[in-house]
Structure formats: structure tokens, C-alpha cells
Amino acid sequence: MVSFASFAPPPDDYDAFEKTRHYHDVDADADMDLGLDVDDDDEFASGSKLTCPGETLTSSHAFMRGHGTYVDNDEVIASVAGTVERVNKLISVRAARTRYNPEVGDLVVGRITEVQPRRWKVDAGGRQDAVLMLSSVNLPGGVQRRKLESDELQMRTFFEEGDLLVAEVQAFFADGAMSLHTRSLRYGKLRNGQLVVVPPALIRRLKSHFTSLPCGVDLILGLNGFVWVSKHVKESEQEGEDGFDAEAVYSNRNDDIDDATRTAIARVANIIRVLAAHFHPLTDAVLLEAYEWAVEQECSVKDLLQEDVGAALVAALSAQS
Amino acid sequence: MAAAASVSKSEKAFIQASLRAPDALRADGRTLKDFRTVFLETGIAPLANGSARVNLGKAPHEGGGGTEVIAAVKLEVEDVENGDGVDGGRVSCTVLCSPAAYPQLPANSLDDLQHDYTTILHQTLSHPTLHPSNLGILPRKKSWLLHLDVTIVSDAGNAYDVMFMAARTALWDTKVPRTRGVQYAARKGPAPVIPAGDASMDVDESGAPTSGFDTRRIPAAADFELPDYWDEGEVLKGRELWPICVTLNIDLPLSYLDATPAEEAATPLKLLLMFSFPAGSPPNLQGMRLLGPGEPQLSQLKQFVSEGESYAKELFKALEAKLRDEDARRNQKARDKFALR
Numbered sequence: 001m002v003s004f005a006s007f008a009p010p011p012d013d014y015d016a017f018e019k020t021r022h023y024h025d026v027d028a029d030a031d032m033d034l035g036l037d038v039d040d041d042d043e044f045a046s047g048s049k050l051t052c053p054g055e056t057l058t059s060s061h062a063f064m065r066g067h068g069t070y071v072d073n074d075e076v077i078a079s080v081a082g083t084v085e086r087v088n089k090l091i092s093v094r095a096a097r098t099r100y101n102p103e104v105g106d107l108v109v110g111r112i113t114e115v116q117p118r119r120w121k122v123d124a125g126g127r128q129d130a131v132l133m134l135s136s137v138n139l140p141g142g143v144q145r146r147k148l149e150s151d152e153l154q155m156r157t158f159f160e161e162g163d164l165l166v167a168e169v170q171a172f173f174a175d176g177a178m179s180l181h182t183r184s185l186r187y188g189k190l191r192n193g194q195l196v197v198v199p200p201a202l203i204r205r206l207k208s209h210f211t212s213l214p215c216g217v218d219l220i221l222g223l224n225g226f227v228w229v230s231k232h233v234k235e236s237e238q239e240g241e242d243g244f245d246a247e248a249v250y251s252n253r254n255d256d257i258d259d260a261t262r263t264a265i266a267r268v269a270n271i272i273r274v275l276a277a278h279f280h281p282l283t284d285a286v287l288l289e290a291y292e293w294a295v296e297q298e299c300s301v302k303d304l305l306q307e308d309v310g311a312a313l314v315a316a317l318s319a320q321s
Numbered sequence: 322m323a324a325a326a327s328v329s330k331s332e333k334a335f336i337q338a339s340l341r342a343p344d345a346l347r348a349d350g351r352t353l354k355d356f357r358t359v360f361l362e363t364g365i366a367p368l369a370n371g372s373a374r375v376n377l378g379k380a381p382h383e384g385g386g387g388t389e390v391i392a393a394v395k396l397e398v399e400d401v402e403n404g405d406g407v408d409g410g411r412v413s414c415t416v417l418c419s420p421a422a423y424p425q426l427p428a429n430s431l432d433d434l435q436h437d438y439t440t441i442l443h444q445t446l447s448h449p450t451l452h453p454s455n456l457g458i459l460p461r462k463k464s465w466l467l468h469l470d471v472t473i474v475s476d477a478g479n480a481y482d483v484m485f486m487a488a489r490t491a492l493w494d495t496k497v498p499r500t501r502g503v504q505y506a507a508r509k510g511p512a513p514v515i516p517a518g519d520a521s522m523d524v525d526e527s528g529a530p531t532s533g534f535d536t537r538r539i540p541a542a543a544d545f546e547l548p549d550y551w552d553e554g555e556v557l558k559g560r561e562l563w564p565i566c567v568t569l570n571i572d573l574p575l576s577y578l579d580a581t582p583a584e585e586a587a588t589p590l591k592l593l594l595m596f597s598f599p600a601g602s603p604p605n606l607q608g609m610r611l612l613g614p615g616e617p618q619l620s621q622l623k624q625f626v627s628e629g630e631s632y633a634k635e636l637f638k639a640l641e642a643k644l645r646d647e648d649a650r651r652n653q654k655a656r657d658k659f660a661l662r
Binding site for chain 2: 001002003004005006007008111113161162163164189190191192193194195252253254257259262263266267269270273274277300301302303304305307310
């Protein structure tokens, strides 16, 4: 029923971080000033240079500090753990674990936190709550119609607090908050499944963030790290296929879900949790491979979360790619 | 519950339907009676008399995640005559919730939540049946005040069980410093005069004690001292008795253990059962709370209590084994390692 374990001891090379490490050989300061443009282009441009807080990146005479860095003793020093990025003379560090940085056109999954006059506030994992205007959702009775006062009065019949929705980032407000829209038949309220939250850095940009696995599971990989795992709905049965059916789109009722589908949903959700715990990037292809591996190994849904099974899964994935 | 996570109606329905399915399968593949893995460590705070860190449900090797609770015990000397001390010592428990554990709560409801946790923990642990007998220092003069401070660092569901587990572990780990009564005794009669010429070193056994200090344990001792000794003291008496809590999440007619926040939000009723297991006698129900808007019948409640007892027993056995393991790790293995160097 219950199992106890000890906390993992610090890694063996723990002491390695105690001695100071410098990105450049400090003795080679002279070289740095002279041959800067030639040397550093390769180092920063590759984009795979990892750094950790406190590590000296470069001299502040030659470079400007960007996000995730600070200047001390004429040196640009990283303040977060992540990848070093360089645009001309600007050095910045993109943190590995951070809140979601929205961009226009991103597909996100969010949760309604507040209903306000003519707008909803949505928690989409960003630094601020996103805003969904009443004018950027599809309303019953035709897509192209004016918003009426009656729509404002029954906003909770469309979305209420706690509801999950999939939307696209439409624009930004002056304060940096994102504005969402659901003006597509693919966007809207979510049902028939469960949510898994992973660090946003793990979600790769894909051709389509709506994928379906052959095991009868649909996936929505929100770029904000919210992943919606749900029962597969056939193309032809998708809401609004012929016209727009507001009943179905804003429904809170789940379809009947059989045990096999439920197990598949739980298995996919656990695979996502395991991959996130190992900081493995998620794409539709990776998830499909991982699912096949899990079925092949005949491990139960619960066993996936065990440490050795998870490690084996990640090892199998990296061996294939 | 104030701390409930927000879930949509369809998520709620999905969770309830999965729980009610004939072979129930929860969101992470557990069955109804499965706990997530519990990570446990004692002795994490060097300045405390006993301390523990417990985490429920984080992924191994992950830094964060899961319900994490830190508990620490600090003993303080109290004056019984002039201060607010109680003869034989007393126990006081406090629970703090980190705002990071409940980012959705405003400050005043966080205070309410802390108060709720504190009340349950304090009422259960300071009960006279559980009182350790070695918290007194000098009868009617000095006693130990045992402060148990619990911090909820993060909450991923089932905070009550983890809180009680951490409290039990910290109390198990607690060492009470050894004390010795001290009394100043004025010499009786005039100071002995050594006769001139008598240079023998024979001890005069019939005379009054030559020193004003007597460090034997005397009932009339006015103060105490801490003898210098190699270990930190003795464990609390009756440390096997400290209770554990089992939360039954009840969605009538079924019940399940170790709910995640989403499951907590989808379940109307929680039944907390605090059991202690004295060796050689039947388990004691030390406390019981019913939280939430659900309305169970009395007969159902009886069945849940007996059900909870069997789960508590299993949990207790597993925890006990782990605690003995930790004791061995910290005492024996640490000494072996030291000897190897």
C-alpha cells in the first residue's frame, strides 16, 4: 500500500561545483579582447552552451548584459541556469525552468480564474494572467454576429471559473499580458480527459499541436507546458463540423469513456510525467515511441513512475534517436 | 476546503467516473488504496533536538514537486513556579504554511488554513495519553517545553497525512538532554580546623561535606546542570505511541487514500483518523475529524473507522520500519564511516 524511500544523495561530482569555473580561461583575457568576434561566434551561436548561476560568461567591456545575467567586476555573470544566447553584442541566458514566455500565434491550454465584465482571466502559466475577451470567442448562433448585452449577462454559460480551454495567443496588451482567442472550431472548452503540467521549455514547436495517438488518445501540447490528454474524438464527430453547435462546444458533460481508453489516458499521462521528470523534450513522435515501448514492456500504468522503469524508458528513447 | 485547487466540472466528472469504475484506475495509475512514494529523512536541522523532512509523491531525483513538510522539535526550559511551565512539561505544536505552497490563497485565508492545521495537530499531540514522561527536569521547579514546529513547504495533496508523518518522525528523532539536579548546601557548623602537625591525607568520613556543591540528585535541588556526555541525550519516553493520521477521502459509498489536489477538489468528504499503536494492546483512536460538505450515515462511519484502522496499521508498520532504518543510518553507519576515515 505504501512504500518509503530516502531522499536521493547529492551527485558524486557534487564537489566539482565548489571550485570556480570560468567560461573563458581568465588568463586569456588578452585574447578575449583581441580575437573576440572570431572565437565567440562559434561558442554562442551554436546555442547549446549551458551555464549555471554565478558562472562568468564574458567581459562587460565588449558585451552588453541581457536577461538572466548581471555585471560584477566588469564581468557578465549568469544569474540563472540555462542556455547562453547571443544577439550581436547582447548576451542573455534563457532559463531552463521559467514561466511561459508567450509569443503571438502560440497554442496554449489555460484555466479560467476569473470572470470579469466582457472578459475572462485565464491562467496560462505566464507571469501574468492572460485575458480572453468576450469578442474573441465563438458565440452560439453564427460565427459572425455582434455581441449583445445578453451575451455579457450569460458569460458563465460559456466559461466559468476552473474551466480548461485551448486557445491561441492573439496579441499583447501594453503591460505584457497576453490576449487569447478561440475563434476556430478546434479551440474552445476541454473535456473527456486530464491535464498534465510540465516545464514549458520541454514542449517543442510542432507543425500541429493537436495530435492523436493510435491508442485512442488525443493530445494537445500547449506551448505553455499544459498538456491535455483526452479521449479520441473522430474527425467527423468533432463539434461544429457542420455549422457551430454551441451546446456541444460549451458542454461540461463528458462522453462515456471505456476502461481501455481510461487506462490509455492514464498511461500517456504517466509517460509525460516521467519524461518531464527526466527533462526529456516532448513531441508527438517521442510520445508515440514511448507509448509503444511501454506497451511492449508490458509494464503497468503505475510501474511507469518507478525510478528504474522511468530511467529505462528514457534510455530506450535516447537510443532510438 | 479553502485550499482546494480549481478544477473544471468535466475534470471533476472524469475523476469521479474513474474512481467509480469497477476496477478503479486513478489519474496516475494508482488503485484506490495506493500511496505515492514517501521520501523521509531525519536529522535535517542540526540545531533542533529532533527534525524530519517528509515528501510525498515527488519524482525521484527531481528537486521539487510533491507534498513536502519539514518538522522540527526544540526543547525549552520553563519555570514552573514563576513562569507558565507545567509540572512534568508540556507540548506545543505550530504549523506554518509557506505562501509558495498555496499561491492561489490570499494572506488571510492562509492564516486560517494554518490555524486549522495547528488546531488539529496540537489537539492530537498534546493529549495527556501521549505525554512523554521524561519532560520534567526538577519537580515543581523546572520542566521542558516541547515546541513542535511544522512547515508545509509545498502541497500536492494529502497534507494532513504527511504533516502527521513528519511530526511523528521528528518526535521519534527527538533527544532530551540529560540533566542533573544541583543544590547549594551551606556547611553545617564551623569550618573544620586542621590541627597543626596532622599532615596525613586520610579522608575525614564523619565530618560535614567539604564542598558546598553536591551534585547528587536531591529532591530539593534548586537548579540543574547539563553533564558533558558523548550523545545528545535520551529519546522521548513512549515515542512508539505518537499517532499517525490516515485520511479517507469519501465519495459515498467508496473511499480512497492519498488524494491529489484535483481529486481532493472532486471529493466531498474527508475523514481524518489519528491512530496510535501501543505495543501489545489494541490500537487507540486518538482523534477524528470530518471535513467537507458530504453527509455520511453513522453506520457507514463505523465501517470507515474500522477500514481506516487497517490502513493505519499498515502505514504505521511501514513507517516504523523506515524510522528504525533511519536510526541505524544515523548512528551505526555514521560511526562506521567515521571509523573508516
